Amino acid sequence: MNAASRPVQPAEARDAERDAGHKAVLEAPDIRRALTRIAHEILERTKGGADVVLLGIQTRGVTLARRLAARLEEVEGRPVPWGSLDVTMYRDDLRMRPARALGRTDLPPEGVDDRIVVLVDDVLFSGRTVRAALDALNDLGRPRAVQLAILVDRGHRELPIRADYVGKNLPTSMRETVRVLLAENDERDAVLLGPAAPGDTRGGAPDGEASHSDRKSAQ
Amino acid sequence: MKRHLISAADLTRDDALLVLDTAEELAQVADRSIKKLPTLRGRTVVNLFFEDSTRTRISFEAAAKRLSADxxxxxxxxxSVSKGESLKDTALTLEAMGADGVVIRHSASGAPHRLANWVRGSVINAGDGTHEHPTQALLDAFTMRRRLGDLAGRKVTIVGDVLHSRVARSNVLLLHTLGADVTLVAPPTLLPVAVDxxxxxxxxxxxAVLPKSDVVMMLRVQRERMNAAYFxxxxxxxxxxxxDADRVARLADHAIVMHPGPMNRGVEIAAEVADSPRSTIVEQVAxxxxARMAxxxxxxxxxxxxxxxEVSH
Incomplete structure (x- = not known):
């Protein structure tokens, strides 16, 4: 289970620049509490989490899955299998941009057959990433059930998808951006809400949240 | 922008590393029960083989099918080529069928470059005459990286019929891009004039070269392209x-032996060497x-x- 999430160029200078005009809606302690609550909800809903496998969606979902697995282990006293899922090849917007580098898909050795798979991601937006994840999962095995844990639900769904576990519901306008920063990827924990990046002209036709937080802006 | 893969020199270092990293992730698909990704659904790939080939054609076909391409x-x-149809007319036929990608193997050096001017899709050179075979170089580099890690500073020795080898040329170019040191070893008659x-x-x-080598790549003696006595x-x-086994015993412990296939066992490589654990010949096929999926x-x-x-007209 060494589903190492690859570092994705945390260019600090660029980040600092982009943070201007953004306000933090969640700080590190808020994120910590939200994850602890989600961990307890997972255990409650799955009756102790005996069959649970956590699968994080690249990139920050993997970090969150790793943190959730650690919390579940703290509470239940036994390790919870977790892994990573890269959904690039299953995205419906693949042909709208140049081909991208792939992330790592790493399943725990137990696999996903007959398990309760909890997909983990940082932001739920259009729902298209989750749809791609469901398709990817379909090629990897047949889980008994699939659930969805999300740190921030910002609304504007375009598909009939909802989260089972939500860290925070964050009502946003289409013109705003939501960025999740996690210490492992970005050197600090925070959820930032900000205006659309200059040049973003997506308007009312969002192409979905991407696994990369930079694309979580309303582009 | 329409881009092609005709020479290993078409790839920058970043391009080459992107292909190798992508291949690393795609290699996992081979271990799954469903060896398929939906990525190229609805795209058409034409395998255009004017010259005999088993492994390259099958490899490209498997790669395209695993990505769900037609x-x-x-x-x-x-x-109709056996009825005298020209490459251009064949290309126009493909064009009318709407090929998104054309994989071409041809006995004439430069055929893929010509084809790139005639079709709208991307052209991938699967071996043209004695010129280049870039996807072979990519899979070789991928195999080396999986066995040895980063290729920068690695010593790669390519031995044999360099003159007729598109594999050698593509490997020299790609390995140079990736920072490896390549040494060609051959009788003077089997080296191209411009090798300097x-x-x-x-x-x-x-x-003299073997003890310093991390990789020894043996080339096939291409008797079908030799109409004169080269040795x-x-x-x-x-x-x-x-x-042979004596020479292999002089290699460093970590060194690997490669061959692009098909082999002449007993000519350029002894059977016991080809079947030894140092040999990556079967891995190269997988x-x-x-690499081609990537x-x-x-x-x-x-x-x-x-x-x-891009290809200039």
């Missing part, structure tokens, strides 16, 4: 330039599918190709 195999036998302009060194003495006898060639995905998967080079 694959049309076109071989010269049983086609290649980014590599040249030696005539295999035994006195096969036995003499084998004695001076063949890789890695070929992953190339197809990066050329055809997005709104525009992420690798390769």
């Amino acid at each position: 694959v049309i195999n076109f071989s010269v036998k049983g086609s 302009t290649w980014p590599c060194s040249v030696s005539y003495d295999l035994d 006195p006898t096969v036995r003499e060639y084998s004695r001076r330039y063949g890789l 890695n070929g599918v992953s 190339v197809l995905y990066l050329l055809l998967g997005g709104s525009e190709p992420a690798i390769g080079k």
Whole structure:
């Protein structure tokens, strides 16, 4: 289970620049509490989490899955299998941009057959990433059930998808951006809400949240 | 922008590393029960093979099918080419069928470059004459990286019929891009005239080079392309330039032995060497599918190709 999430160029200078005009809606302690609550909800809903496998969606979902697995282990006293899922090849917007580098898909050795798979991601937006994840999962095995844990639900769904576990519901306008920063990827924990990046002209036709937080802006 | 993969030199260092990293992720698909990704659904890949090939054609076909592309195999036998149809007319036919990617193997050096001017899709060179075979170089580099890690500073020795080898040329170019040091070893008659302009060194003495090598790549003696005597006898060639167990014993412990296939066992490589644990020959075939999947995905998967080079008219 060494589903190492690859570092994705945390260019600090660029980040600092982009943070201007953004306000933090969640700080590190808020994120910590939200994850602890989600961990307890997972255990409650799955009756102790005996069959649970956590699968994080690249990139920050993997970090969150790793943190959730650690919390579940703290509470239940036994390790919870977790892994990573890269959904690039299953995205419906693949042909709208140049081909991208792939992330790592790493399943725990137990696999996903007959398990309760909890997909983990940082932001739920259009729902298209989750749809791609469901398709990817379909090629990897047949889980008994699939659930969805999300740190921030910002609304504007375009598909009939909802989260089972939500860290925070964050009502946003289409013109705003939501960025999740996690210490492992970005050197600090925070959820930032900000205006659309200059040049973003997506308007009312969002192409979905991407696994990369930079694309979580309303582009 | 329309881009192609015709020469290994079409790839920048970033391009080459992107292909190798992508291949690494795609190699996992081979271990799954469902060996398929939906990425190229609805895209058409034509395999255009004017020259005999088993592993390259099958490898490209498997790669395209694992990415869910529609694959049309076109071989010269049983086609209108045997009735005298020109490459251009064949290209126009493909164009009318709407091929998104064309994989071409041709006995004439430069055929893929010509084809690139006639079709709208991306052209992938699967071996043209004695010129280049870039996906072979990619799968070789991928195999080396999986066995040895980063290729920068690695010593790669390529031995044998360099003159007729598109594999050698593509490997020299790609390995140079990736920072490896390449040495070609061959009898003087089997080296191209302009080899001094290649980014590599040249030696005539295999035994002197072997102990320093991390990788020894044996090339096939291409008797079908030899219409003159390039060396006195096969036995003499084998004695001076063949890789036998004695020579392998002089290699460093970590060194690997490669061969692009098909092999002449007993000529350039001894059977016991080809079947030894140092040999990557079977891995190279499996890695070929992953490397070609990576190339197809990066050329055809997005709104525009992420690798390769434009072709001037």
